[in-house]
Amino acid sequence: MVPRYSRPAMTALWEPEARFRIWFEIEAHATEKLGELGVVPPSAAKALWDWWATSPVIDVPAIDAIEAVTKHDVIAFLTWVAEQVGDEARFMHQGMTSSDVLDTCLAVQLARASDILIEDLDKLLEVIKRRAFEHKLTPTIGRSHGIHAEPVTFGLKMAEAYAEFSRCKARLIAARAEIATCAISGAVGTFANIDPAVEEHVAEKLGLAIEPVSTQVIPRDRHAMFFSTLGVIASSIERLAVEVRHLQRTEVLEAEEYFSPGQKGSSAMPHKRNPVLTENLTGLARVVRAAVVPALENVALWHERDISHSSVERFFGPDATITLDFALARLTGVIDKLLIYPDRMMKNLDKMGGLVHSQRVLLALTQAGVSREDSYRYVQRNAMKVWESDGQLSLLELLKADTDVTAALPVQEIEDKFNLDYHFKQVDTIFKRVFGEA
Amino acid sequence: MVPRYSRPAMTALWEPEARFRIWFEIEAHATEKLGELGVVPPSAAKALWDWWATSPVIDVPAIDAIEAVTKHDVIAFLTWVAEQVGDEARFMHQGMTSSDVLDTCLAVQLARASDILIEDLDKLLEVIKRRAFEHKLTPTIGRSHGIHAEPVTFGLKMAEAYAEFSRCKARLIAARAEIATCAISGAVGTFANIDPAVEEHVAEKLGLAIEPVSTQVIPRDRHAMFFSTLGVIASSIERLAVEVRHLQRTEVLEAEEYFSPGQKGSSAMPHKRNPVLTENLTGLARVVRAAVVPALENVALWHERDISHSSVERFFGPDATITLDFALARLTGVIDKLLIYPDRMMKNLDKMGGLVHSQRVLLALTQAGVSREDSYRYVQRNAMKVWESDGQLSLLELLKADTDVTAALPVQEIEDKFNLDYHFKQVDTIFKRVFGEA
């Protein structure tokens, strides 16, 4: 975790204290059910909850000190709780194994992290939608291969982003369900020393599903799917970030990240206004994606479990979720405050001398009975002249002077093909598909 | 694609001929709708389908030869079709762009590949289920950290695999839905020159969903999710493969890959029977996973599209699906014919002098009123002696001679803790969770 790329709510989730609180809840709920089942005295759970009701401070250094001796984190925690609660605490953890606590805790943390990320996505979607409707019909040039193609609207660009992040949200909801399971099944998952009813009880209390079959641990294909999904979301962030970076480059300048008054772009060059937020998002996407391969490598644990996954998750559980949370919020801010320059968009669109309308003329020629090959040739020879003139020549004028073209199409019809609105007649259709409204 | 790791049905899907056949269907369906809409003469689609009804051979070299000149694959294909069909063919592709064909074709290919993979998973699940029930109560030692822990059954190991591959199947069905979309929206996705009804028509005919908003291409977050999902499935294959490899190692030898009579394990050592199929699966998992990062890197295309994704997909579209198909089939064969040795499992289980029962004694001591710390100490000091004797000493005998232990527990009760069936009482519960039956 790098502090400058983190936000408090998500970070708190991964603090030792948060972890210990979840551990306690798991143990106390389990003890409660064990009491109902008659395995331990009902007074045990009561003692635990009574202590909990006093809102005790979790003494992280004290627990760490015990762990330094036992070299076992859960035993250290249980020992510390027993010191606080007293004799009744010895019934805790009956028939359970450390992983029952650790893995169920991780499930709670990742589920809560998912909830934050889903909320982040909702905010991002809201902002994108607003900018989409604001610029639904703002013309801008569409580019394939970085080369001017045909007109689109800036609203359509936002609609694409909206659709993409809507998919990301659906994926994240599915990924959350993947990892939100509870396993309390004992040393090798057989429930030999603990009734499955305990697992069901704890699962219900913590809002988790039960893990149908665990070994000592929850199977790691679930986590692999979870982190892979974060990697896909990160890549979608990268895509929108790269779009902004392109739009801000000096020669294009159709949009700019908001530039706050006190900000200095460069220690040396005072005129610079750099898309540093979206460049940063490009890098953060790489960071989030870095969790994917280790998570995939974590799946093939040996037999009923080994502990190789643990260190990986200690790094990437926090790093991937904290960084993604930060990145989504940063992207939301960028889009929210993005400076959008419709005039510049129109200026760029016009600069190619009308080349963007070439396809319409091509189609009109073929519809007028010219062969596809000839049509292509007529248009291309004029288009190339415009291209080489750096936008000084006008395609419309050249076509009107090309007798092969005018032999097939009246001048008025050629002129009709240079109308921008023609390109936007289906924008409402697309908006309805994406937003359910237009 | 490496021939030895491929199977014919999946490989055929990626041959040029299969691609061209799908291209034709897309173009012909589109022309049909364009005819209905009055954009082109209805006779155009009829001419295409009439030719198609003659079951024409796709002349791949001829198309390649045209491409060598035009340097454009779709134009080359259209030119060739026009040569076959005649004048009516010039109405094909009206208002469409190459990517409309290419991306929709890839969607069809990946959807069909998914269907094969889903069928593969079904076969694997069937085989795993059979072995699970066959060995539902075959005792074997559960191992955490590679160290004997407590007894499980071989059927439980299979149940875990069944649950894991069931999740993989659900993920693959979701991944199929991700990529099974049709985009026929023109040069920059605005439908400027083509009615959205064409897209709807082609989508319906090919069993795809419509892409709500495309640029020139179908957005690549869909493919990133698809290949990531294949990576997770590959990791689950690796997990089961590694389990078999462990079980086959000389000192364990609880299971073996089937060894065919003519097979030679080693050119030098005639006694060797090596788990080469599962070692190979371990490697193939790495190969399938190799597609994940490039697919994630493909998402951030520039503006309305660049073509950097294309070469990546030419490699990993075939490689990842063909290899995964092969791997799933190979794993199915391994599990189907796996030689399972219950006697050896029992022998291994017994070899630690009863150490696997230590936790039960620990619990009994605490329930008999001994503090958790003392209980742990009593059991551990005897357990350590057994451990160091390499299984020559018996934990039961040592405990019966330990006066701290016998002071708390009658000998009969100690002996009761060494009963294997105790561990298997919830196997039916787990089987019902996993298979819906026990």
Add this chain to the structure above:
Amino acid sequence: MVPRYSRPAMTALWEPEARFRIWFEIEAHATEKLGELGVVPPSAAKALWDWWATSPVIDVPAIDAIEAVTKHDVIAFLTWVAEQVGDEARFMHQGMTSSDVLDTCLAVQLARASDILIEDLDKLLEVIKRRAFEHKLTPTIGRSHGIHAEPVTFGLKMAEAYAEFSRCKARLIAARAEIATCAISGAVGTFANIDPAVEEHVAEKLGLAIEPVSTQVIPRDRHAMFFSTLGVIASSIERLAVEVRHLQRTEVLEAEEYFSPGQKGSSAMPHKRNPVLTENLTGLARVVRAAVVPALENVALWHERDISHSSVERFFGPDATITLDFALARLTGVIDKLLIYPDRMMKNLDKMGGLVHSQRVLLALTQAGVSREDSYRYVQRNAMKVWESDGQLSLLELLKADTDVTAALPVQEIEDKFNLDYHFKQVDTIFKRVFGEA
């Protein structure tokens, strides 16, 4: 391997025939030494080489047919050779294990692949150097964050690429040395059944180093380093490819990939000239890099070896080297024929109203005694006006009208700061560092 991204010489190296030829050489050289050592009759090697001198055709299908029965590739090959050579062939492979042949063969293949790649790099470097000197002093704007910064020359961009690919060459030479080792040490690397002198002999004959200690195989950290190095080279290719893509985008258009007369950029838009080669290189870089993670995962083979690495290498041995060879050649062609537009470069450079000179003024102000903070503020307030005017205002004129500025600097001195040559005075220094000449 995807045929369209391959070249014949590199591809041939990975054909079965090439592999069998290397196998034969290894076996024959080994038999020769075994004969010298008196382990086998000297006539054995003679028989092998005599047959070899007849330039025999390697009957790949026949060997494959034998392998279909034995399920062991080296035994199949030895059997086939024995069929050709006769009785003396039974002395082949004495004391060797399959991996002695397979791994030494892979070393030869990777070393030869490296030689081709080194030659590719030499050609690329030559072309880059030519373009560098050609445009040593062609002014163009330097851009940080995609925003105009200060002037550079196009030759400097080429010098950077030259330095980078020179490093790549040095890395590749080191990577070649990593994998060019010979292991003929028997079943577990102890030389129990074969004299180390055989390994030394074969190594010398094949131009390899001896592997100081092998297990059954050559350790895979060597190959991990090799494929990682290819991944770095691929990334450098991507960097130069992305530079060209940026320079070709419509609004910049300072350079273009060569566009051949017959080429069609788009089936729909006849005016398009797309940087498809460099976009393709961007994708191919992802493909080559895909080999890195599997190669790293291959290192931790179990004990003296498992065979999981083998399938990975069957894919990525050919794919990574063939694709990189193709990519280097394609990049060489792109740079060789790159259309470079100095006029457009100058036009772009000028378009920001002189903002690129802002830093020089800033420095002059501080040197004239203005505090750094004030200097920054004076320059920035004028720079911002220019920026917002979209290049319509001139920084020079504004500064000359700013009394805070003119209070510190005479007008003549301000004007002096707007001289382009000032920026290029160290170009020769840099060229000497990079090329050894200027």
Add this chain to the structure above:
Amino acid sequence: MVPRYSRPAMTALWEPEARFRIWFEIEAHATEKLGELGVVPPSAAKALWDWWATSPVIDVPAIDAIEAVTKHDVIAFLTWVAEQVGDEARFMHQGMTSSDVLDTCLAVQLARASDILIEDLDKLLEVIKRRAFEHKLTPTIGRSHGIHAEPVTFGLKMAEAYAEFSRCKARLIAARAEIATCAISGAVGTFANIDPAVEEHVAEKLGLAIEPVSTQVIPRDRHAMFFSTLGVIASSIERLAVEVRHLQRTEVLEAEEYFSPGQKGSSAMPHKRNPVLTENLTGLARVVRAAVVPALENVALWHERDISHSSVERFFGPDATITLDFALARLTGVIDKLLIYPDRMMKNLDKMGGLVHSQRVLLALTQAGVSREDSYRYVQRNAMKVWESDGQLSLLELLKADTDVTAALPVQEIEDKFNLDYHFKQVDTIFKRVFGEA
């Protein structure tokens, strides 16, 4: 960075204070040279160094507070230094750009991190060497595919590790040279406003090479090579860790991680002694490797630089080096204190009824004139019986009773083939190759 996987010296290197100290040194050395060149007053550097000689505390929060306003880290630092040093400080940073400081600082940090890692490797090598000589002739079974093959010695396993980590050290030294370069070349690398002599001076003072040609930044192919090298080293760690994990598994138990008296292996199972350190190392290897792909993705910065690499390096600069330092130290401890059980090794070696000697018999038969195919068949049919008897039958006895075998070989000669020392006769040769002594 995860505290439990970190060590103080390496961690300190990445603290803000260490970074600011390096920044100061860069700025002060540069100012010194600028003074010599007459660009700034010589008193400026003196003022800086005089203040430095007072061993000033670096007030990190104060610098952070300034950055919160300026949003620019280097300007914040310079402002703070100016507050401390006074007026003379305004000459600092003359003609430099932030990246001159940042990138040169990163070079110093990575070079110092490399020095620590090289020292780590030296310690590891020393320990491995000691254990290698200690067990140079301790027999243990060699295993391919996890299956008993032929005898090796434990010392040979250590020799392999020694050779592998020696290669890692050589790679790390090369990687250090890759990144230990100094760039002080101004806003776009042209030295327009700063003399190259400054770069040379600072480079020399800091023990770096000069960067022959930089843009605004040091090219990131260098860092990609550096982190890739760390990934390879991590994979070698994984390999040795996996070896220990295998040796410790219950059925093998030929070696064990040292188990300290107070340690508890499992909260539930008191008998457990788990290889948790090497399992942890397996996970940490994945963590270090996670830096490789992002570092490769960082290479293709846009034009003269973008800032996407920065966040990646903020994570993985510290994480990869700190984790690798920790992992190397942990591995050193594991090998140093590894409990090695020669008796158990011999017991395992013997347990296959002499199967490990099968190849020698095979060779003897062929040398006695039996065809290779018949030899293989004779040995294999007896070997299979032994194999299926689970080591109860003896290969020697069976061969002595096989008349096909005794027809070719006298009984005494068969018995000779079952001698263990035969396998170790080249151990000294190998040791000399690896250690230069035996």
